[in-house]
Amino acid sequence: MRSTEDLGSSHGWRLQRGVLDDGRQVFAKTGVVSEVFTSEAAGLRWLGEAIAVPEVIEAGPDRLVLSWVEQERPSVAAAERFGRALARLHRSGAPGFGAPWPGFIAELPMDNSPCDDWPAFYAERRVLPFLREARLPASDVAAVERAVERFAEVAGPAEPPSRIHGDLWSGNVLWSGGSAVLIDPAAHGGHRETDLAMMALFGLPYLDRVLGAYREEWPPADGWRERVPLHQLHPLLVHVVLFGESYRDSLMEAVRRVLAL
Incomplete structure (x- = not known):
């Protein structure tokens, strides 16, 4: 990632907003070595066959990178x-x-x-x-x-x-x-x-x-x-x-x- 912004922590991992070299904005979780990130990625891909979820860009034992979701007010x-x-x-x-x-x-x-x-x-x-x-x-x-x-x-x-x-x-x-x-x-x-x-x-x-x-x-x-x-x-x-x-x-x-x- 060419730039990152720290978003704090949750459940023992660090949260970041970043920009990839190709200009895409992403959301990243880092800092835990376990199966939790690959499990989340598998679930997202499976759900994504039928409903909107972030794209999984990278998933490993210590890092999960997803496409950034720009939020709006509910209606x-x-x-x-x-x-x-x-x-x-x-x-x-x-x-x-x-x-x-x-x-x-x-x-x-x-x-x-x-x-x-x-x-x-x-x-x-x-x-x-x-x-x-x-x-x-x-x-x-x-x-x-x-x-x-x-x-x-x-x-x-x-x-x-x-x-x-x-x-x-x-x-x-x-x-x-x-x-x-x-x-x-x-x-x-x-x-x-x-x-x-x-x-x-x-x-x-x-x-x-x-x-x-x-x-x-x-x-x-x-x-x-x-x-x-x-x-x-x-x-x-x-x-x-x-x-x-x-x-x-x-x-x-x-x-x-x-x-x-």
Whole structure:
């Protein structure tokens, strides 16, 4: 790169804005030696077959370079375009529940090895591993485990694997080009309601318009709104692991709602 601008740090890696020798603007993450960058690149390329994502210019064990995304203010029209695009992404499908690359959410590893059905995948590859890392009181652990035992009962109608972003909170949705560009995926074959629930967890501009357009393109199964807490268990456990007890109350409220389904 012929010039760089430091953008600070996140999850242990440095963030930079740069200009390549050919004049292209790029975004770079550097400073970590792990599989996290190559995993992210694999997920971006896979999602990019069906929805707008940054171009992967370089990916290695200690560096990820992506095309720069010029952001704009969100709008109703952009939200509706994004909702339709997200439905098409999900509908493009996946070979199974999981992915052929190692999983990460932030810097935390996730097991992407396949499972035969989504409730088993969600329990064994997402919720229970993070429950073991969360250092919760024994009574909380027991409550989460009771919720896990109900996954097959409360997950709704079985669906084939969807191609999902996997960490679709508002910070990973960049408004650009009259729609949205998705970044920082934890991409895998999963349940499409996981992405819908994640957008609701921390809020997204014009979420009602995103979901309205999504439903027009590919309506979720009946009862999906009641299942939102089920799909929020994993991201809330991730936040407990990363940030501690401040997310415990939100997690346990989601657990109570799952147990009440």
